[in-house]
Every structure is written in structure tokens, then in C-alpha cells.
Amino acid sequence: MRVTELLQSGYYTFNQSPDNERFNHDFLMSLNEGLNEFANLRKWGCLRTKTDVTTAEDTETASLPSNFGTPYNIRGAHRITSPASSADAIVTIVAPDQQYARHYTTETGTPERAWIMGTSLYFSPIPDAAYTISFQYYKRPAEITSNSGDISDPPARYHELIKVLTFRRLQVLGYTADREIAISDTERNRLYAMMIKDDVATYGGMTVALYDDSYTNEVG
Secondary structure, eight states: OBBHHHHHHHHHHTOOOOOOHHHHHHHHHHHHHHHHHHHHHHHGGEEEEEEEEOOOTTOOEEEEOTEEEEESSSEEEEEEEGGGTTTTEEEEOOOOIIIIIOOOOOEEEOEEEEEEEETTEEEESSSSSEEEEEEEEEOOOOOOSSSBBBBOOOOGGGGGEEEEEEEEHHHTTTTTSOGGGGGSSHHHHHHHHHHHHHHHHHOOOOOOOOOOOOOOOOOO
């Protein structure tokens, strides 16, 4: 959906005119808040992506991608793709408190663990060379800064929910719609449930890595 199409729908729904600069400002703000709300509702397969993160020699940190939203799996494994001597080694994401409580080290070597703090990835051991890591994560939708262009994230078939989330926020700001039912919580929840089903069917649900910590419970 183009931003102009959604804005035009907003004019109709809330009986506003294009020369109302306050509404235009509130619309963009509500649209971006709606996109962020969508991204935070759940871990959407449609927002899952990957990129290469490159470390520097003797440097503990590397910057997260600029559109980073949340890790794919806090216990997920990310593959080292270079240099060739370490290709296919695994870097496991751990919680910061676990790292400092159980795995803290100042040694250098091939990274085995990483944790997220602020806008950086921290590695342990501290990388002793430039490593390239294939990093999976859920991206944050791109900020909309003008009334032109497209809404690219999430895909178009989820834009009806984005519209509802945007219009509900405009309601909170005091704009009144003729068709209140169209932007009610009931409609929002209906669309949300329907689009979760679509997301799971299209991109698959989250898979949880089960580690080999099995045990036998004997009765008798």
C-alpha cells in the first residue's frame, strides 16, 4: 500500500482535508507507532531476515544492523562463514547475565557466544581476527518520513491491520470516525488472529532448539 492511499483513507474516515497540517503530522506519527506496534505484537515470520555481521581483531563488539528489532531466538545459533579456517563454527546468543555469571572471559579466539547490549553485539572469546557471522533477527519496520512512497514492511497483505492500528491511534488523539466499528478492538483482534494464521502458514512458526539433555524416569 502506498502511504498516500492510506492517508486518503484517513481523510475520508475522519472527515479531514489535505490542508490540515496537524492531521497530516498526527497521521505520520500514528502510522509509525502502528508499524512498531505490529512488530512488537509477536515474532512475525514476515519480518525475519539475516545479514552478515563482521567483527574486528581484538575488538569485543560489533554494531547491530540498523533495522534490528529483536533476536530471532535468544538461544539461537549463528554460523561463522569466514575465514575459511572457522567456517561453519557456531556463535550462540546468550543472555547478558548468563554470560557474566557463567562464561565471562577476556581471552581472544574464535567467538563462541554473543550477547546483545544496546546497539552492539558482544563476543566471547574476544575475536582474534575479522570473522563474518550470518546473523538472523527480526527487523524493525522502516520509519515513514513523508506522505509519499510505499509501506514496504510488513508485506502488503498485512496492511489492513496496519491501517486499523494507525486509525485507532488517531482516535486516541481525538479524531472521530464515522464508522467506529471499523477501527474497534474487536476488528483489530479479528485481523490479528487471521494474519497470525497467514504468517505461520507462509513463513512457518518459530522452532525451538531442543538440546540433548534427555533423561529417563524409571518407575518401580
